[in-house]
Amino acid sequence: MAxxxxxxxxxxxxxxxxxTFLIYFMVFxxxxxxxxxxxxxxxxxxxxVEELRARYxxxxxxxxxxxxxxxxxxxxxxxxxxxxQPVADILAQTFPVTLRLAMLSVFFLMVAGISxxxxxxxxxxxxxxxxxxxxxxxxxxxxxxxxxxxxQYVFAIQLGWFRPTVGFGAPWSELVxxxxxxxxxxxxxxxxxxxxxVIETExxxxxxxxxxxxxxxxxxxxxxxxxxxxxxxxxxxxxxxGVLMVGAVITEGIFNVPGVGRxxxxxxIRGENPTxxxxxxxxxxIYLVVNLLIDLFYAVLDPRIRYAK
Amino acid sequence: MKIKRIGVVAIALAAAGALTLSxxxxxxxxxxxxxxxxxxxxxTNGSEPQNPLIPTNTNEVGGGKILDSIFxxxxxxxxxxxxxxxxxxxxxxxxxxxxTIKIKADQTFSNGEPxxxxxxxxxxxxxxxxxxxxxxxxxxxxxxxxxxxxxxxxLPGLVVVDDLTFEVTLSQPESDFPLRxxxxxxxxxxxxxxxDLEAFGENPIxxxxxxxxxxxxxxxxxxxxxxxxxxxxxxxxxxxxxxxxIFYATQDASYADLQGGNVDVVDQIPPSALGTYEDEFGxxxxxxxxxxxxxFTIPARLPHFSGxxxxxxxxxxxxxxxxxxxxxxxxxxxATATHDFTSPVIDGYSEEIPGxxxxxxxxxxxxxxxxxxxxxxxxxxxxxxxxxxxxxxxAWVDAVANQLKNNLGIEAxxxxxxxxxxxxxxxxxxxxxxxxxxxxxxxxxxxxxxLGPIYGTGAGSNDGDYSNPEFDTLLTEGxxxxxxxxxxxxxxxxxxxxxxxxxxxxxWYRTVNGAWSEQVENVQYGxxxxxxxxxxxxxx
Numbered sequence: 029m030a031x032x033x034x035x036x037x038x039x040x041x042x043x044x045x046x047x048t049f050l051i052y053f054m055v056f057x058x059x060x061x062x063x064x065x066x067x068x069x070x071x072x073x074x075x076x077v078e079e080l081r082a083r084y085x086x087x088x089x090x091x092x093x094x095x096x097x098x099x100x101x102x103x104x105x106x107x108x109x110x111x112x113q114p115v116a117d118i119l120a121q122t123f124p125v126t127l128r129l130a131m132l133s134v135f136f137l138m139v140a141g142i143s144x145x146x147x148x149x150x151x152x153x154x155x156x157x158x159x160x161x162x163x164x165x166x167x168x169x170x171x172x173x174x175x176x177x178x179x180q181y182v183f184a185i186q187l188g189w190f191r192p193t194v195g196f197g198a199p200w201s202e203l204v205x206x207x208x209x210x211x212x213x214x215x216x217x218x219x220x221x222x223x224x225x226v227i228e229t230e231x232x233x234x235x236x237x238x239x240x241x242x243x244x245x246x247x248x249x250x251x252x253x254x255x256x257x258x259x260x261x262x263x264x265x266x267x268x269x270g271v272l273m274v275g276a277v278i279t280e281g282i283f284n285v286p287g288v289g290r291x292x293x294x295x296x297i298r299g300e301n302p303t304x305x306x307x308x309x310x311x312x313x314i315y316l317v318v319n320l321l322i323d324l325f326y327a328v329l330d331p332r333i334r335y336a337k
Numbered sequence: 338m339k340i341k342r343i344g345v346v347a348i349a350l351a352a353a354g355a356l357t358l359s360x361x362x363x364x365x366x367x368x369x370x371x372x373x374x375x376x377x378x379x380x381t382n383g384s385e386p387q388n389p390l391i392p393t394n395t396n397e398v399g400g401g402k403i404l405d406s407i408f409x410x411x412x413x414x415x416x417x418x419x420x421x422x423x424x425x426x427x428x429x430x431x432x433x434x435x436x437t438i439k440i441k442a443d444q445t446f447s448n449g450e451p452x453x454x455x456x457x458x459x460x461x462x463x464x465x466x467x468x469x470x471x472x473x474x475x476x477x478x479x480x481x482x483x484x485x486x487x488x489x490x491x492l493p494g495l496v497v498v499d500d501l502t503f504e505v506t507l508s509q510p511e512s513d514f515p516l517r518x519x520x521x522x523x524x525x526x527x528x529x530x531x532x533d534l535e536a537f538g539e540n541p542i543x544x545x546x547x548x549x550x551x552x553x554x555x556x557x558x559x560x561x562x563x564x565x566x567x568x569x570x571x572x573x574x575x576x577x578x579x580x581x582x583i584f585y586a587t588q589d590a591s592y593a594d595l596q597g598g599n600v601d602v603v604d605q606i607p608p609s610a611l612g613t614y615e616d617e618f619g620x621x622x623x624x625x626x627x628x629x630x631x632x633f634t635i636p637a638r639l640p641h642f643s644g645x646x647x648x649x650x651x652x653x654x655x656x657x658x659x660x661x662x663x664x665x666x667x668x669x670x671x672a673t674a675t676h677d678f679t680s681p682v683i684d685g686y687s688e689e690i691p692g693x694x695x696x697x698x699x700x701x702x703x704x705x706x707x708x709x710x711x712x713x714x715x716x717x718x719x720x721x722x723x724x725x726x727x728x729x730x731x732a733w734v735d736a737v738a739n740q741l742k743n744n745l746g747i748e749a750x751x752x753x754x755x756x757x758x759x760x761x762x763x764x765x766x767x768x769x770x771x772x773x774x775x776x777x778x779x780x781x782x783x784x785x786x787x788l789g790p791i792y793g794t795g796a797g798s799n800d801g802d803y804s805n806p807e808f809d810t811l812l813t814e815g816x817x818x819x820x821x822x823x824x825x826x827x828x829x830x831x832x833x834x835x836x837x838x839x840x841x842x843x844x845w846y847r848t849v850n851g852a853w854s855e856q857v858e859n860v861q862y863g864x865x866x867x868x869x870x871x872x873x874x875x876x877x
Contacts (some may be wrong), residue, residue: 060759066387066472068397069776070790071765071798075485079470112389112538112558121557177589185596193590193599196559284583284590286558294586297727298387299758 037321044312052094054097055108055301056280107302116307119292125198126287130272132207134265137218145222146254152227163217176209176282193284206283210276214268221264224255266322270315360764364764376578377875382591383582383602389538392524393464393471401521404866406563406580407543408524409571418682418782418864419814421515424452424534433819440501446527447566454503456525458495462568464522466490472523475797481506508819512824513783521632528584529680546573546871573871580870595675601857602868604851611669618852626681627866629847629863630787632802633722635772646713651839652695653706657744658737659698664845667732671850675843678832679787682864685825692836696843700744707745721752730774735873737855764800775841794841803840857875
């Protein structure tokens with residue numbers, strides 16, 4: 029087990045090197061001089077542009093820029109944004125917010141998605157199953173910004189149940205609405221994945237064995253069916269957690285959540301290489317760690333899975 | 338069974354949300370008079386400053402809004418854009434080239450330091466020096482000794498006479514120099530700023546009507562909290578207790594907060610609400626012209642656009658565009674058709690400048706002019722307008738292209754660049770080979786600011802490389818006048834030349850679209866589209 033974890037952690041190093049290089053290159057290759065963009069519609073004096081380019085190392089060849097960046101990272105210096113704010117500070121402010129948003133969203137997904145999927149699977153072909161199918165189909169076909177704006181208008185502006193936007197510090201309670209909106213994007217997948225997995229598991233020998241042993245339905249459903257149906261769902265949730273962290277741009281925009289999606293979007297527009305790469309690096313790390321945790325969690329769900337050394 | 342439980346959870350969470358909401362808005366309920374409480378905090382929309390809050394390095398609206406509130410310059414602009422002395426006792430000149438500036442006595446920064454002649458001179462010198470690469474360095478261009486080639490740490494054109502007096506010498510007469518002095522680049526800095534300017538930019542100390550609500554009042558990406566600066570003695574006395582500027586990522590978010598009662602005053606309405614906000618907010622809304630001029634530039638270097646042929650084609654294009662239709666349909670009134678090269682909110686603006694009828698829509702005349710040009714040299718190719726696709730320009734560019742197509746019978750289309758930086762780089766490098774959208778937001782309310790920097794020969798933002806000696810002469814003459822009316826007359830004559838040459842095709846002035854909540858009163862938007870926050874009163 030320990031050996032397995034160490035090997036998995038060692039894999040992180042080449043992945044990180046590769047992704048930072050790729051991201052750095054992609055932002056570098058974006059056409060247009062970010063310094064010129066700082067001046068709006070006004071044309072900057074060339075001397076001032078040169079001075080600023082030198083300050084942000086933009087005047088150096090790509091590989092030198094990247095190595096300087098990498099060297100700084102190894103020394104724990106993530107650089108500064110154009111606004112003079114250390115990137116590390118921006119990370120520290122925005123990541124917890126998006127992390128909370130994503131966690132809340134995954135929580136809603138798990139509670140709502142898995143329960144609806146389970147009931148649908150158990151009562152396959154019934155009215156509940158049919159309506160769940162229709163609702164999830166609707167949610168998946170409506171773009172998330174429509175869901176976001178409608179939810180904001182109805183629940184926040186008209187009914188006044190929530191604040192229309194997320195206020196200072198992004199407290200949990202104010203993240204509820206954006207998290208629900210964010211969850212709608214994956215709700216349908218979770219429902220359907222759970223449903224088909226439940227149906228498949230229900231037909232398995234061990235379930236029939238359990239039933240013929242005389243175990244009650246109350247025990248069979250959670251312990252035998254649900255637990256064994258969860259492996260694909262949990263895998264999906266893990267992948268989705270990463271997607272939620274990255275894909276929150278739209279939701280964060282609508283609800284003015286001061287999180288990662290919003291910050292990265294603006295940094296990309298401004299061509300702020302250090303900010304973009306630092307954020308993506310952290311995202312990759314989170315992705316890798318979550319995936320590792322999920323792999324380990326499999327053993328809990330299915331005792332047949334054992335990790336060799 | 339499960340479903341019900343989920344329902345309960347959802348309701349409980351919703352209730353929790355509602356509780357927090359009411360907890361947030363009940364706030365302080367001190368004074369209960371009708372006219373408004375002088376301690377109530379006004380909330381408004383803003384955006385995260387793109388740079389540390391150093392006056393000479395802030396050239397965008399988000400940071401500018403904050404700086405204007407926490408600093409006081411020599412002058413400020415009232416609701417009509419007219420200059421009013423703030424820190425200045427007097428600004429005097431006899432030849433429009435040598436200025437003597439006296440500062441009011443006993444003015445202080447919010448840390449108690451006195452505001453002296455050095456507070457201004459040191460800040461200006463810093464802003465002008467090449468090595469400091471300040472984004473607004475070009476504001477000091479006209480002061481004697483300024484250079485973009487070598488670093489000049491102290492401008493010879495700035496001389497401190499005594500604690501409260503300094504003299505400014507320009508390298509040539511410029512009558513509108515005093516009008517510039519209300520812009521943030523000219524704000525003073527306290528002595529303590531020089532110890533660590535970076536740290537200062539994070540927690541700036543100013544001399545304006547408001548000050549930061551303690552260390553760390555700038556909560557990055559979220560908001561900045563300002564409170565009244567008790568030491569400020571200038572004319573912009575706040576009628577409220579402070580200002581919370583909330584940073585919004587989108588206009589939609591600030592509008593939703595306005596509808597939901599979480600923000601008091603906004604100066605931006607999202608495109609989705611432009612058609613409805615005036616009905617919704619009635620007399621609590623505004624739609625007035627702003628000091629933003631929009632056009633598209635046709636560089637003279639493009640084939641078919643120089644000499645007599647070019648003149649005819651430019652006039653034809655201008656006459657082929659129905660500006661009213663586009664401002665009504667595409668902008669839903671968030672823009673108004675141009676009548677000159679400046680803006681209606683600027684002193685000296687006129688709709689009667691000879692030659693301005695070239696802006697009137699006339700499809701037949703346009704066709705005729707185009708045919709005359711074809712007689713000189715036949716037209717080939719497609720007329721394209723370059724723009725950045727990330728700035729919401731596509732709709733009007735397409736509309737203009739369509740009108741040119743229909744009214745001139747030529748191929749016309751937009752030429753999108755994915756990002757603003759890419760577009761601007763292409764423009765400044767002169768790599769762009771098509772006409773391109775151009776715009777100018779005035780730095781200070783003066784006619785010259787719309788003309789000199791954009792169309793003067795070799796001027797900083799003359800992206801179309803326009804050059805006309807007659808035009809230059811009129812600008813120079815205008816700048817040498819010491820009477821503002823005489824100067825404006827020259828600037829209007831200069832515009833007559835522009836109407837003939839049309840280096841850029843004027844399109845429309847943008848408007849400021851804003852609205853406010855029932856709780857606030859006395860909301861007025863300044864010449865630069867930003868509300869005059871210090872006047873706003875709030876009932877609680």
